Amino acid sequence: MSSSRGRSDPKRSSCRSRPKSKPPSIGRRCARENRFLPEERTKRFNAIQQAEKMRGTEMQKTRIKLAIGVFAALSSSVALAQTSDKPVKIGIATAIQLDRGKDTVSAAQMAADEINAAGGLAGRKIELVVADEGKTTNEGVGAINKLISEKVDVVVGGYNSGITLAQLPHLSRAKTIYLGVGASAPAIQDMVEKNYAAYKYIFRVNPLSSIDISKSIGDFIVGKVYGERGFKKVAIVAENAKWARDMIEPAAEIAKAAGVEIVFEEYFDPATPDFAPLFSKVAKSGAQYMIPMLAATPSDLFVKQWYDMAVPVEMGGVDTGSLDADFFQRIGGKSLSETAINYITRAPLTAKTIPWWDEFVSRFGREPQFTAPGAYDAVHVYADAVKRAGSFASDAVVSALENTRHTGVRGTITFDKRHDLVAGPGLVNALWIQWQEGGRRVVIWPKDLATGPMISAPWLKKP
DSSP states (O other), X not given: OOOOXXXXXXXXXXXXXXXXXXXXXXXXXXXXXXXXXXXXXXXXXXXXXXXXXXXXXXXXXXXXXHHHHHHHHHHHHHHHHTTTTSOEEEEEEEOTTSHHHHHHHHHHHHHHHHHHHTXXXXXXXXXXXXXXXXXXXXXXXXXHHHHHHTTOSEEEEOOOHHHHHHHHHHHHHHTOEEEESSOOOHXXXXXXXXXXXXXXXXXXXXXXXXXXXXXXXXHHIIIXXXXXXXXXXXXXXXXXXXXXXXXXXXXXXXXXXXXXXXXXXXXXXXXXSOOHHHHHHHHHTTOSEEEEEESSSOHHHHHHHHHHTTOSSEEEEEEGGGGSTTHHHHTTTTTTTOEEXXXXXXXXXXXXXHHHHHHHHHHHSSOOOTHHXXXXXXXXXXXXXXXXXXXXXXXXXXXXXXXXXXXOSSSEEOBOTTSOBOBXXXXXXXXXXXXXGGGEEEEEESGXXXXXXXXXXXXXXOO
């Protein structure tokens, strides 16, 4: 058998050495075969190899991404399950001797019981650890340090802005998440904006910030007092305190811009023993409506004197004493027609509000204070964030909290870049609530949330 190895193909050779003058058929055949000359075959081979290499790299990247995703999911599951035998510790820092402090604890317990009844948080039971922050910054800092030493997963609480501000550095150092439910000072969330890395653990769930409360006061004066009641002349009587000035001065500017006249303005000592002289000056000013700003002032004394003197001026503003559920009965019904800014009442603010209110009253035998819905919502907001984060790690939960949109008892809760509660239609709003006959509390503003008409004081002619 003869071998053809090493022989040249005469046809292929003829393509390389064909004469310039050639038949068309040979030219076409040679043109096709030129694609497969050795140098061309090498280029084609290299191109195919490169393409295969690139496809292989992309497939490898895809496999790595899938592996990372699976690992992350498994890690989260393991992280949530590793300590399933230990309770989730929620620290409660509040002034437990005050009604608002008691309600913080009670409402947080309500939420914890609901979550535990549904199987717990990631299979773990929630346990509350309560610390009394008292009435001083030293007591407040001591309460926070106690909770940190107890290794709580999150702290819910607060009622006094000064105390809360003193607590923040300690929470920051421990990287402990804090969900505030009682203090309104903008300075609290300013810390997040100024030093995010250190204070990103701080969120305000309740109440609205002083900035939003100020806007609400201005809106109430313009929309209700002036717009609906026709009262153009307004008096401002406020405690001589920074919080009061910070809140009422911007509100007054809003009112004046709308044509309202501020005919009287006075800042007084909260320890004033007799308000008769002040009320006499208000009456002489020609004011038709009075905006009080009371926190440290004994509300019982202030409102009773207004009623007993039959001051010829309607009254509504900030009065923390008037928020007490027993305030009307406590002062013998003399708060009749007084209006105060509030955050909760038995009204259909959301589908959850009335059922929650009724359950609270049934269980604890009292109507809830404004801190109660905040504490209840805060526990549920935290639990929801842990589920979405797939972890109890503080940084992971912070990221989840930043993307919160939770419909709670007072409205839909979401946070801005300062981790402050966002106010507005469909979200959480300040409520202007008036004491009416029999101690009923009626929402009279905002208009879209009103549950009844505004009434006048018994000694004043109704419009």
